[in-house]
Amino acid sequence: xxxxxxxxxxxxxxxxxxxxxxxxxxxxxxxxxxxxxxxxxxxxxxxxxxxxxxxxxxxxxxxxxxxxxxxxxxxxxxxxxxxxxxxxxxxxxxxxxxxxxxxxxxxxxxxxxxxxxxxxxxxxxxxxxxxxxxxxxxxxxxxxxxxxxxxxxxxxxxxxxxxxxxxxxxxxxxxxxxxxxxxxxxxxxxxxxxxxxxxxxxxxxxxxxxxxxxxxxxxxxxxxxxxxxxxxxxxxxxxxxxxxxxxxxxxxxxxxxxxxxxxxxxxxxxxxxxxxxxxxxxxxxxxxxxxxxxxxxxxxxxxxxxxxxxxxxxxxxxxxxxxxxxxxxxxxxxxxxxxxxxx
Numbered sequence: 002x003x004x005x006x007x008x009x010x011x012x013x014x015x016x017x018x019x020x021x022x023x024x025x026x027x028x029x030x031x032x033x034x035x036x037x038x039x040x041x042x043x044x045x046x047x048x049x050x051x052x053x054x055x056x057x058x059x060x061x062x063x064x065x066x067x068x069x070x071x072x073x074x075x076x077x078x079x080x081x082x083x084x085x086x087x088x089x090x091x092x093x094x095x096x097x098x099x100x101x102x103x104x105x106x107x108x109x110x111x112x113x114x115x116x117x118x119x120x121x122x123x124x125x126x127x128x129x130x131x132x133x134x135x136x137x138x139x140x141x142x143x144x145x146x147x148x149x150x151x152x153x154x155x156x157x158x159x160x161x162x163x164x165x166x167x168x169x170x171x172x173x174x175x176x177x178x179x180x181x182x183x184x185x186x187x188x189x190x191x192x193x194x195x196x197x198x199x200x201x202x203x204x205x206x207x208x209x210x211x212x213x214x215x216x217x218x219x220x221x222x223x224x225x226x227x228x229x230x231x232x233x234x235x236x237x238x239x240x241x242x243x244x245x246x247x248x249x250x251x252x253x254x255x256x257x258x259x260x261x262x263x264x265x266x267x268x269x270x271x272x273x274x275x276x277x278x279x280x281x282x283x284x285x286x287x288x289x290x291x292x293x294x295x296x297x298x299x300x301x302x303x304x305x306x307x308x309x310x311x312x313x314x315x316x317x318x319x320x321x322x323x324x325x326x327x328x329x330x331x332x333x334x335x336x337x338x339x340x341x342x343x344x
């Protein structure tokens with residue numbers, strides 16, 4: 002089983018307890034007070050990590066785009082978090098013992114996260130799959146990387162991973178992802194987790210979720226997803242970038258509980274009986290019984306025997322050994338036959 006150790010010391014691996022990342026995206030609306038409250042609520046819900054976005058007007062879009070979409074620049078400016086704010090949030094997350102991470106959109110932003118914020122990993126957005134020179138730079142930082150694969154063909158994913166590997170970095174977690182917001186169930190193709198694991202057996206495979214609800218993330222755990230990334234908000238009724246499809250704290254808590262229940266239920270592939278299940282055997286299995294009233298001295302035939310609960314007597318698998326035995330006592334019909342009833 003492939004495992005990766007984050008800089009925080011957390012070991013991530015297929016079929017291990019899932020690492021839950023609350024994707025805060027822009028649901029803080031650029032407000033540090035809201036951002037800190039989101040960190041608090043994510044911690045209370047049971048998340049392992051809060052993840053922000055590290056971008057600015059300079060790193061997200063080209064100037065030509067802003068010239069044609071003037072409002073976009075105002076929105077980006079409003080929702081962007083400066084390095085100083087990110088550093089403050091990273092420090093706050095550390096104080097309450099929840100991992101802090103972010104998705105950078107430039108080399109400078111990535112270096113800042115690694116060197117100043119000491120993030121446990123760098124998250125790579127799906128949009129970077131074909132940005133091979135940038136992936137090469139991120140790989141060269143030597144920190145664990147979590148790579149989302151939305152919008153990508155298998156060939157593009159293979160190329161992206163190869164670009165990172167070429168730097169000598171083998172600390173890669175790959176997330177299956179469908180870049181639709183929100184993603185209807187029929188678009189998700191959750192078994193891609195198995196396909197990615199087959200293609201990349203040396204790397205843990207997780208799931209970045211854009212569905213509404215908790216069922217699909219919980220189902221991914223049954224496929225061994227090592228990590229779950231889920232959009233998070235304090236109030237999904239507010240208008241914002243992807244905010245309406247984000248998960249509020251109570252639902253996030255239910256999702257995490259569901260994921261943990263599924264993980265606890267997985268067990269292993271070996272057939273092992275739990276002691277509590279073994280205790281059910283005398284109550285629920287059958288024992289050999291008399292199919293009719295039997296007299297002392299009678300020789301037992303197959304027609305004389307049947308099997309019913311409880312399982313405290315002779316097991317049905319041993320029924321054939323009783324045929325030909327001679328009764329040494331009378332026995333009423335429909336009674337459990339015990340060894341001292343026959344010679």
